[in-house]
Amino acid sequence: MLDLKFIRENVAAVRRAAEVKRVALDLDELLRVDRELQDLKGRTEAMQAERNQNAKLVPKATQAERPALIQKGKDLGESLRALEPELRAHEDALRQLLLQVPQIPHSSVPLGQDDSDNVELRREGQQPVFDFAPKDHVALLEQHGWADPERVAQVSGSRSYLLKGEGARLEWAILTLALDVLQERGFEMLSTSALVRPETFVASGHFPGGEDQVYKIEGQELMLAGTSEVPVNSLYAGEILSADLLPMRYAAYSSAFRSEAGSAGRDVRGLIRVHEFKKVEQYVLMQQGEEAALEMFAAILGNAEAILHALELPYRVVQNCTGDMGAGKVLMYDIEAWVPSEGLYRETHSCSYLGDWQARRTGLRYKDAGGKIHFAHTLNNTGIAAPRILVPFLENHQQADGRIRVPEALRPYLGGKEVLGRAVQG
RNA sequence: GGAGAGGUGUCCGAGUGGUUGAAGGAGUACGCCUGGAAAGCGUAUGUGCUGGCAACGGUACCGUGAGUUCGAAUCUCAUCCUCUCCGCCA
Numbered sequence A: 001m002l003d004l005k006f007i008r009e010n011v012a013a014v015r016r017a018a019e020v021k022r023v024a025l026d027l028d029e030l031l032r033v034d035r036e037l038q039d040l041k042g043r044t045e046a047m048q049a050e051r052n053q054n055a056k057l058v059p060k061a062t063q064a065e066r067p068a069l070i071q072k073g074k075d076l077g078e079s080l081r082a083l084e085p086e087l088r089a090h091e092d093a094l095r096q097l098l099l100q101v102p103q104i105p106h107s108s109v110p111l112g113q114d115d116s117d118n119v120e121l122r123r124e125g126q127q128p129v130f131d132f133a134p135k136d137h138v139a140l141l142e143q144h145g146w147a148d149p150e151r152v153a154q155v156s157g158s159r160s161y162l163l164k165g166e167g168a169r170l171e172w173a174i175l176t177l178a179l180d181v182l183q184e185r186g187f188e189m190l191s192t193s194a195l196v197r198p199e200t201f202v203a204s205g206h207f208p209g210g211e212d213q214v215y216k217i218e219g220q221e222l223m224l225a226g227t228s229e230v231p232v233n234s235l236y237a238g239e240i241l242s243a244d245l246l247p248m249r250y251a252a253y254s255s256a257f258r259s260e261a262g263s264a265g266r267d268v269r270g271l272i273r274v275h276e277f278k279k280v281e282q283y284v285l286m287q288q289g290e291e292a293a294l295e296m297f298a299a300i301l302g303n304a305e306a307i308l309h310a311l312e313l314p315y316r317v318v319q320n321c322t323g324d325m326g327a328g329k330v331l332m333y334d335i336e337a338w339v340p341s342e343g344l345y346r347e348t349h350s351c352s353y354l355g356d357w358q359a360r361r362t363g364l365r366y367k368d369a370g371g372k373i374h375f376a377h378t379l380n381n382t383g384i385a386a387p388r389i390l391v392p393f394l395e396n397h398q399q400a401d402g403r404i405r406v407p408e409a410l411r412p413y414l415g416g417k418e419v420l421g422r423a424v425q426g
Numbered sequence B: 001g002g003a004g005a006g007g008u009g010u011c012c013g014a015g016u017g018g019u020u021g022a023a024g025g026a027g028u029a030c031g032c033c034u035g036g037a038a039a040g041c042g043u044a045u046g047u048g049c050u051g052g053c054a055a056c057g058g059u060a061c062c063g064u065g066a067g068u069u070c071g072a073a074u075c076u077c078a079u080c081c082u083c084u085c086c087g088c089c090a
Helices: A004-009 A009-018 A027-060 A067-101 A137-144 A147-154 A165-184 A199-203 A229-233 A290-310 A357-362 A390-396 A408-414
Strands: A119-124 A188-191 A239-244 A248-257 A276-286 A314-319 A333-338 A343-352 A365-367 A373-375 A377-386
Touching: A004 A009, A004 A027, A009 A027, A027 A067, A119 A290, A137 A165, A147 A333, A165 A188, A165 A248, A165 A276, A165 A290, A165 A377, A165 A390, A165 A408, A199 A248, A199 A357, A229 A248, A229 A276, A248 A365, A276 A333, A290 A314, A290 A365, A290 A377, A314 A343, A333 A390, A357 A373, A357 A377
Parallel strands: A188 A248, A239 A365
Antiparallel strands: A119 A314, A248 A276, A276 A377, A314 A333, A333 A343, A343 A377, A365 A373
16 A cells, blocks of 8 residues: 555655556546545545534523424534445545555566566576486475375365474474574564464555455454464554564464465475475564665575585575566565476475565554554565475485485584485385 | 453554544654753644646444444454463474
8 A cells, every 4th residue: 555645745656656566557547436436535634624513502592492403413514424335436436546555666676577577687506407307396205204195185175285203303394594694683482373363464565456365254344364463463453563572573473375276286286385394484573664674685585505515405585576576565586496306496486575565554653752653564575484494495305215414503402413314225 | 172352543552323534642754952962842743546737625444244323442243363271293
């Protein structure tokens, strides 16, 4: 959501943002509804003023004067009621339109239609060179007995996963390592529920638009969040925080649920795209100010990179183009880790700066030292998402015998083991 | 799931139909006092929209939504949440 005044005064910029982000927005309709609502409100408030004045006269009036005043009050009430449906319709319409208004992208964002227009910024780490035929992660899981896809499908359907033994411990170890890295860097751990109210999705910006990606709980007004960004974003909804509490930096752990409606048959095999996964999300609430925000953006990007470094995974950093960045975002970079079996990089992290777009929806403000009130700015980035991270992890660290080398930084989390799994010949 | 109590400003807390945006206290800010500080004293201290250069107005908001009324924080209904007790339970 953007400031209505800003929209009025920057029509061209908003129009362009919607265009390059490929957001369907009838800006002219918005402006029209806004003008009409202003007019309606003016008339309503004038009548309310008159009604209030009139009502104040009643107790002072003599018995003889009262009936006339009360009648006048009734008439005013009648007129107000008559105006109400139109007023409400305009308010609703404006709110709906405002929810569709995209954030203005940062000047550095490349123009583009979709993820094929994203721009690679840099590559880090060495892609492994194997002197044997490398296996894909599904084969590796199978070799070590760490997964059981057929039985899981019977229990939970497709796009569900199960990890066993060392495989399960490995997932746990990686999550814990990520949490430790973030904690060292000043992030407070949150363990959050994925079960949230529908309005929190509106506040985060996932609604309207992402409804079919979300699981709804039958018979309850609760839904399952696809990221802890949703509950954390709404944690301070409606509050005016003291500025000295900011920035708030959270490493929020939760399960994440995604229906994957519309992903058709993509990535059904293995651990890339599952309905329920575990994620540590970096979430930052801070004061406004682009310079500081961009520094924070770099910091949370750096945190994710530190985690990948610790896991010794080759990756690249990609800047998302306007068409692939989401309506609410000012700036967005993805981190993609190298997946040898596919010979390409796959997204493991997604780093975003939203300006005050999210906080306006959430109603999250803070009071600065001078007593002025501003909307907070929000940023988020994946800390680590499992099991997807296991895909590059297993594949990059496989050895000729199929066993998995454990990077040094991860060994303390796995009882000091340097290698996982059982070897097979040939 | 059953029974009861309650949700008011940054916080505590008064307020059961009329001039209450809301007593009182705490906190905070500024000033006075003081060698300095504390205490004390004085003043100020909600948000959105809207009118105005401004001073200052108008309007809405006392969990949320609907209703009754000339007029609602105060009455009615629904709903969400919190607390206590019972039940169940990882």
